[in-house]
Amino acid sequence: MLAQLLVKRLISVIFVLIGLSIITFTLSHIVPADPARLIAGPRASADTVKLIRHQYGLDQPVYVQYVKYMKGIFTLDFGTSLSTLRPVRTDLGRYFPATAELSLTALLFSLVVGIPLGIVSALKPNTIIDYFGRVISVSGLAIPVFWLALMCQFLFFAKLGWLPDGQRLPINTAPPRSITHLYTIDALITGNLPLFWTALEHLVMPAFVLGFGVLPVITRMVRAGMLETLGLDYIRTARSKGLSERATVMRHALRNALLPTVTVIGMQIGVLLSGDILVEIIFSWPGIGRYAITGVTQFDYNAIMAVTLIIGFIYVFMNLLVDISYLILDPRISYS
Amino acid sequence: MPDNDMRAVRLIADAMSHRLTRRDIITRGLALGLSFSTIGWVLAACGKGSSSSTATSQSGSSTSAASGSTAGSGSSSSSSTTTAASASGSPAAFSGAVSNAPTGGTPVNGGTFTIVFPGATADLDPQSAYDNQASCVFFGVYEMLIMLKGNSTFEYQPMLAKEWGPSSDGTEWTFTLFDNIKFHDGTVCDAAAVVKSFQRMLKMGLGPHDVIGRFVENPDTDITAPDAKTVKFKLKTANPIFEAAVASEYGPFIVSPDAVDKHKTDQDPWAHQWFVQNMVGTGPYIADQVNPQEQIVLKQFKDYYRGWDGNHFDQIIFRVVEDTATRQQLIVGGSVDALTNALTPKAVDELKQNKALQVIAYPSTNVNWSTLNAGDRLKDPDVRKGFCYAFPYDDVRNGVYKGLVTETNGPLTPTTRGYDKNVFIYKTDLDKAKQLISKQFKPGEKFSWMLASGDDGTKSVATLMQANLQQIGFDLDIREVERSAETNLAYGDSPPAQRPDIFGDWGWWPDYNDGYNEIYPNFYSKSAGSAGSNVGYYNNPRLDQILETVAPGVSDADYNKLLAEAQNIMTELDPPAIFWGTIQWYTIMNAKVRGFEWNPIYLNSYYFYNMYKVK
Numbered sequence: 001m002l003a004q005l006l007v008k009r010l011i012s013v014i015f016v017l018i019g020l021s022i023i024t025f026t027l028s029h030i031v032p033a034d035p036a037r038l039i040a041g042p043r044a045s046a047d048t049v050k051l052i053r054h055q056y057g058l059d060q061p062v063y064v065q066y067v068k069y070m071k072g073i074f075t076l077d078f079g080t081s082l083s084t085l086r087p088v089r090t091d092l093g094r095y096f097p098a099t100a101e102l103s104l105t106a107l108l109f110s111l112v113v114g115i116p117l118g119i120v121s122a123l124k125p126n127t128i129i130d131y132f133g134r135v136i137s138v139s140g141l142a143i144p145v146f147w148l149a150l151m152c153q154f155l156f157f158a159k160l161g162w163l164p165d166g167q168r169l170p171i172n173t174a175p176p177r178s179i180t181h182l183y184t185i186d187a188l189i190t191g192n193l194p195l196f197w198t199a200l201e202h203l204v205m206p207a208f209v210l211g212f213g214v215l216p217v218i219t220r221m222v223r224a225g226m227l228e229t230l231g232l233d234y235i236r237t238a239r240s241k242g243l244s245e246r247a248t249v250m251r252h253a254l255r256n257a258l259l260p261t262v263t264v265i266g267m268q269i270g271v272l273l274s275g276d277i278l279v280e281i282i283f284s285w286p287g288i289g290r291y292a293i294t295g296v297t298q299f300d301y302n303a304i305m306a307v308t309l310i311i312g313f314i315y316v317f318m319n320l321l322v323d324i325s326y327l328i329l330d331p332r333i334s335y336s
Numbered sequence: 337m338p339d340n341d342m343r344a345v346r347l348i349a350d351a352m353s354h355r356l357t358r359r360d361i362i363t364r365g366l367a368l369g370l371s372f373s374t375i376g377w378v379l380a381a382c383g384k385g386s387s388s389s390t391a392t393s394q395s396g397s398s399t400s401a402a403s404g405s406t407a408g409s410g411s412s413s414s415s416s417t418t419t420a421a422s423a424s425g426s427p428a429a430f431s432g433a434v435s436n437a438p439t440g441g442t443p444v445n446g447g448t449f450t451i452v453f454p455g456a457t458a459d460l461d462p463q464s465a466y467d468n469q470a471s472c473v474f475f476g477v478y479e480m481l482i483m484l485k486g487n488s489t490f491e492y493q494p495m496l497a498k499e500w501g502p503s504s505d506g507t508e509w510t511f512t513l514f515d516n517i518k519f520h521d522g523t524v525c526d527a528a529a530v531v532k533s534f535q536r537m538l539k540m541g542l543g544p545h546d547v548i549g550r551f552v553e554n555p556d557t558d559i560t561a562p563d564a565k566t567v568k569f570k571l572k573t574a575n576p577i578f579e580a581a582v583a584s585e586y587g588p589f590i591v592s593p594d595a596v597d598k599h600k601t602d603q604d605p606w607a608h609q610w611f612v613q614n615m616v617g618t619g620p621y622i623a624d625q626v627n628p629q630e631q632i633v634l635k636q637f638k639d640y641y642r643g644w645d646g647n648h649f650d651q652i653i654f655r656v657v658e659d660t661a662t663r664q665q666l667i668v669g670g671s672v673d674a675l676t677n678a679l680t681p682k683a684v685d686e687l688k689q690n691k692a693l694q695v696i697a698y699p700s701t702n703v704n705w706s707t708l709n710a711g712d713r714l715k716d717p718d719v720r721k722g723f724c725y726a727f728p729y730d731d732v733r734n735g736v737y738k739g740l741v742t743e744t745n746g747p748l749t750p751t752t753r754g755y756d757k758n759v760f761i762y763k764t765d766l767d768k769a770k771q772l773i774s775k776q777f778k779p780g781e782k783f784s785w786m787l788a789s790g791d792d793g794t795k796s797v798a799t800l801m802q803a804n805l806q807q808i809g810f811d812l813d814i815r816e817v818e819r820s821a822e823t824n825l826a827y828g829d830s831p832p833a834q835r836p837d838i839f840g841d842w843g844w845w846p847d848y849n850d851g852y853n854e855i856y857p858n859f860y861s862k863s864a865g866s867a868g869s870n871v872g873y874y875n876n877p878r879l880d881q882i883l884e885t886v887a888p889g890v891s892d893a894d895y896n897k898l899l900a901e902a903q904n905i906m907t908e909l910d911p912p913a914i915f916w917g918t919i920q921w922y923t924i925m926n927a928k929v930r931g932f933e934w935n936p937i938y939l940n941s942y943y944f945y946n947m948y949k950v951k
Binding site: 031032033034037038039040041042043044045046047048049051052083084085086150153154157158161165166167171172281282283284286290291294297298299 | 450456458459465466467541542543544545546586609612613628629630631633651653655656657658659661662665666668669671818819820821823824825827828847857866867868869
């Protein structure tokens, strides 16, 4: 059954991505734009602009450009970025791991704080702890991420000097040998503890800011799920049979309460991995969000297409993972 | 007595009564078509000394600026120069460098100089990149044959060439190179390498190739190396402005021909794709880390032919930080050492009080204007004059830009060759504005003003203009669009009827010191649409004729006379735009940095080799 599910989903991924590519390509080319002029600059002559247009294949009919682009995708050749003038593949290889590292750290933070907070809020409803959890949740939803980013930077970098202003590493620090392309993990794997701490230090602020936006969702979902589950008969039975509270909550209640949370976590991963533009800009984080916004403002068709396809793939893939996790978490669920 | 003669008499009278500085005498003398010897006589008679013109310079004077420093140490920095007085009826003497830089301190040899950029520099090929941020990087890694001297836009100093000059008929220029110049890849930079570099620039045909292409017909035969130290340029026609072009920070940087040969391909015979990501020049610094979207790191080139005696930085870092607030925090906190034109005017104003920083505002060749759509509803020159009278000049210059924009009369600045101080200048006069605009439009008429989003300054300008127009019974629809969309519309081929009445935020500075180079791309009729920057479809046949006459090269006297007429057309007679100010560029630096020399043409650039810190 699992294999069937996987096959069906993979087939649907292909159709989704084709549809996505047609829509994105069409929309980006409908907007009257001349990326060649943006590359050449306002001082360049019309002849130079024409030369650049030809160099990047922008003078060909739209359908020819689309077919050429889609052919390239099968060999993971996404063309040349019109904003960085590098192969898009190279750019993605550089920027995606940065976003991945930031996103996963932010998610880890929100899970490590959010799940326990949600559990405790559910176990002790309408107490100080619950109210504290609610304040955190509302703050996370209400505070604009860019404001929080700027305030954190102002306080922890400018005033206190505790943390760096941004970037993945200090300027003159060489990154670790690339294994996962996540600097913290690679530093640990290569045994470079000082570099690990440096990379972590640079991660703290942006990950906190990003994670603070995800935290309320997880906290509230866990709390709601736990409250509902704790009121069910089988939990009452477990308690009356003398099972410890810890075992009742962690072994029996939490697993079921987490089902809706898993869905949310999966969607949040998709959101995070698509890159939070504002956080990346404020902290000069070289991630996919920053790359995407530059691509949009520069009419960088190739970058826009590639980023859209990758983000689309991530969402579809995360959906699939969530569905599979349901099968594991709840044996009652079947996709037949 | 003919007008010109009267002006000459007035010039001599003013000079003799010491109401003019040396620069004023030279500038006005040239505008009147006086010969250098006559000007020299006038100078000598007034005790101002002889003209410093040489075979290679035109007017010979460096740009003068109002002296003074802002509140702060009270002592002027090494970057400020002394003043020029203003003649009545002409714009106030451009405020020169104003700085609160401290002096003194014990020089430190070594260390790092970090500059922060608001955006990435994607193209690092100096012969295709055409923006001044890229040029800032290039000044560390590449060199031209000559460069502008200090704060001057008329005097030159050696760079790769130790001597240079024209032939007697002006059609050939000869440059003699220094000895022992090497490229960063270890190969020799001799005359043959310089020739190949220029040939690459011209044949590649990208970006700024026309900076030299304007003067040289055939790069294969007209740029030669008769020996290892000599480079000769044969020009299409005698044109003294060629010297200015060779000193441009767009294009004539010398790249390593060996690197070109090594990295060229069949599809890319000039190795342009390789040079986009890599830099190999003769400059004092060599590329160490190149990641244009995040940072570029340069380190000292140990084999630099000028050597490393004295005090110099070990390392230059260019860091990309897109958020304005973050940039401000970095410069205030001392994490970076410099930025240029990358903060809001309000922030700059506040930072002048910060003793840990030096804020140097200096004159530029950059004029800002709002382009009027002369191809559509605003065809009537009188209506356009009305808009010029309606503009809130003082509010914009002092209120919005806190003095970083100064009064201007037309498209040229006093630091630009061909500038005429006597050109008409507009002042806000709402009655006249109403009278002129009402010739064609009834009260209640709405006009459109387009500007790029994200810039509060230009939005404020638009709002102030809207308020003024409303006072006289007209309305202004302010349309904010993404900058790339604005650029696309401006440089596309959409007809005038599909363009706004006013492109609100426009400006230009020349690639090199040449008034023609400022005017031609923006106001020549054939520069309209995708052919250039004439976004308002301006068409004045006499202006076209003047530009066509000046282009191949004319005598200094004719040049100044014709450009004076051109400026007069573009202001008093048939304005294509509202010229609202000369931009004062500013650089904010760590107060311990020394050796920075501003230049009105090398905007956003630092000559790193001469710079160092003190303790």
